Amino acid sequence: MSEQIPVRDDTPRAQDSDSVDLYAQREKIYTRAFTGLYRNLRRVGGLVLFILFFGTAWLNWDGRQAVWWDLPERKFYIFGATFWPQDFMLLSWLLIICAFGLFFVTVFAGRVWCGYTCPQSVFTWVYMWAEKVTEGDRNQRMKLDKAAMSGRKALRKMAKHGIWLGVALLTAITFVGYFTPIRQLVPDLLSLDVGGWALFWIAFFTLATYGNAGFLREQVCIYMCPYARFQSVMFDKDTLIVSYDPTRGEKRGPRKKGIDYRAQGLGDCIDCTLCVQVCPTGIDIRDGLQFECIGCAACVDACDSIMEKMSYPKGLISYTTEHNLSGQETHLLRPRLIGYAIALIAMIGLFGYALSTRSLVELDVLKDRVLFRENSEGRIENVYTLKIMNKAQRDLTFVIDAAGLDGLIYEGQREVKAAAGEILSLPVELSIDPEKLPSSTNEIVFKVQSADDPSIHQDAESRFTGPSVR
Ligand code: SF4
Ligand code: SF4
Incomplete structure (x- = not known):
């Protein structure tokens, strides 16, 4: 049986008579842009999800919107099939399958869902891109925020918020378009002839997207998402996690290129802090696995680029397992993973059977x-x-x-x-x-x-x- 691995929780707690302020002051995170394999993977994955989300709403099937939740009629159309409230059991099955799928992926590959596919992460990456395009790179943004208000600063801020609001509005219209046929909703909006409820939900989802991806960002993952809190129960010593190899990296410190740093007692980490600067949740992965880590591997890309520059082998920070780090063998096939896989396959089979034998x-x-x-x-x-x-x-x-x-x-x-x-x-x-x-x-x-x-x-x-x- 695989043991669980410790996940650091730095939530402040009262010591004896000390009191703890329940409100943690947020320090704004200025994320540095970076390139690398995992950044590219995330871009491709995000693009596919965006195309699916924004494109599917416009697809028609048999003369009607292919995916449409018709709330007044209480019917859900998905391509050729119509689901009624009586088919609610199927929806419950689907949700259970999704939950087990997430458990399986988490035990196997940690928080890849969070880093690559969670809408909160995908939209945050898009908003960060808008930030970089309008306000510049990390140092320029820090300078801009410190500078007094000027015409240039106001213009850049307005451009950023304009793009943010534009993305949020398109997202909200598309989302509402899954409930009110989008080919009717968009012309209605353009002719200012849209119903009150549709308008309310568009405004609500615009503000939710703008607020979550623009301002709350990592706070959603750290304070609001329950998944971050129970991940430690799911991880074991054979789970793929983003980890820093302290045996190889320590003792960290700067050095001159070409010197025998090992002779000076130094490890491979040059303490450039690039891994911290690229982290969207602002943590230092060298402190060990923390629940704030969303497994995005931005720090892997950043550190690999440094290792390359230093002519050191890549992988000081990598996707690895605790067993691997401690020099033991990683067991891919383990009872818990096999159990989830069997449960998942059985439920998918049952769902497929229920779907195919569903009475029309x-x-x-x-x-x-x-x-x-x-x-x-x-x-x-x-x-x-x-x-x-x-x-x-x-x-x-x-x-x-x-x-x-x-x-x-x-x-x-x-x-x-x-x-x-x-x-x-x-x-x-x-x-x-x-x-x-x-x-x-x-x-x-x-x-x-x-x-x-x-x-x-x-x-x-x-x-x-x-x-x-x-
Ligand atoms: S990026 Fe790599 S070398 Fe730089 S501080 Fe982080 S672990 Fe050390
Ligand atoms: S520590 Fe690395 S993998 Fe974890 S959230 Fe930060 S950048 Fe992403």
């Missing part, structure tokens, strides 16, 4: 409050209302029947047409000769089947009640 017709039976009545021919009669929901994307004709009692007579429409997505309400009467009634309460089954596609069918149980049988 839903049948609900409501029995009348009057338990039974005797009709003019002396038969016992029960009244029901059938709710037939056509969940298919095409119009269907349904044939209805009832079974469960010998001699049961169905009185009502046998065949009904339902348009795609239509819910029909159908009154139905069943009657039976009282002599043939075995008991006062009898189980019966209503059946609906599509005449166009017999694989589309649904049964619903109900009761047929009558007088007490002696």
Whole structure:
């Protein structure tokens, strides 16, 4: 069994009679721009996610928006499929699969989700790029912030906030466009003819994106995201984490190029602090694994570039495991990881099965409050209302029947047409000769089947009640 690894938590705590200020003053982080393998990976990943997010909203499928959450009609369209509130179980399964997928990835590769794909990180990188384009590199930004207000400073700040707000607005419109068809929303916005709720949510998500990616940034990861707090439970000594190799790096310190630094007792770390300057959460990875670390590997790229300049081997900071760092073997296949993989595969299989066998017709039976009545021919009669929901994307004709009692007579429409997505309400009467009634309460089954596609069918149980049988 793999042991867990310690994660530093520097949250201030009261010592004896000392009191702790619950509000931690934030020091603004001026992140240095850098290049490298992981920066490129993150850019490609971020670009793919952006294209997916901004592009999917504009895709059409069968004459309707391909991904559309139609809240007033309570339907969710995703490409060719329509999901109803009755399919909520499938959504729950999907969320459980996502959670297990995240657990699996975390045990295997640490916080790659946070560093590469979390929207908070992706948007923060985009906002940092806007900051660099408008205000300059790290030193220029620090100088600009210290300088007194001037026309040049105001212009640069306005340009930065303009780009930030523009990105936030586009994000909000796209997000709302998944709930209100975007091809209708955008022209409505341009002609200032948009509904109050749509306007409210666009304003809300614009401010949320602008605030989170522009100002809160690492504070969301450190103080608001619960995932950062429970990661230490998931990590073990075989989990891939971004780590500094102290055996190789220490004793850190500056040195002249070309001297025998080992003879002076120095390690490979030249203490340039570049790894700290590029870190979006402002931590020093040389202090060990900390819960603030989002596993983005910016420090790996930065340190590798220094190692290259110094003609030292790369990898002083790298994706590695605790076992590897202590000279032991890393076990990729371990019980916990295998357990998560099996659970994940089983749940994906079950989800696929539930999805493929999902009925495209839903049948609900409501029995009348009057338990039974005797009709003019002396038969016992029960009244029901059938709710037939056509969940298919095409119009269907349904044939209805009832079974469960010998001699049961169905009185009502046998065949009904339902348009795609239509819910029909159908009154139905069943009657039976009282002599043939075995008991006062009898189980019966209503059946609906599509005449166009017999694989589309649904049964619903109900009761047929009558007088007490002696
Ligand atoms: S970037 Fe590398 S060499 Fe520079 S301080 Fe960090 S660990 Fe040391
Ligand atoms: S320590 Fe390195 S991997 Fe962790 S958040 Fe900072 S730059 Fe990213």
